[in-house]
Amino acid sequence: MTDPFVTVTLSLSGLAGLAMVVTGGLAGWRGWLQLKRTELDRVSTGNAGAPAGARIEIADLKERIRKLEAIAAGVEL
Numbered sequence: 001m002t003d004p005f006v007t008v009t010l011s012l013s014g015l016a017g018l019a020m021v022v023t024g025g026l027a028g029w030r031g032w033l034q035l036k037r038t039e040l041d042r043v044s045t046g047n048a049g050a051p052a053g054a055r056i057e058i059a060d061l062k063e064r065i066r067k068l069e070a071i072a073a074g075v076e077l
Helices: 004-044 052-073
Strands: none
Touching: none
16 A cells, blocks of 8 residues: 555645645736726726727817817818
């Protein structure tokens, strides 16, 4: 039969390895949740977290509105 110390050593090593894997997975899960919270905060703040293309498009639309308002007011551009 096998030595009881070998069995205990292998069991404790397996348990320690499992604890490391679980700890790493938990850290990854918490990081992923934080990433999703950050993304949701960006979306809820409005334009502050918008990509550069969206900000440029919004600036272009504001410029068009300004020109249309000027034309409606009779101001020559």
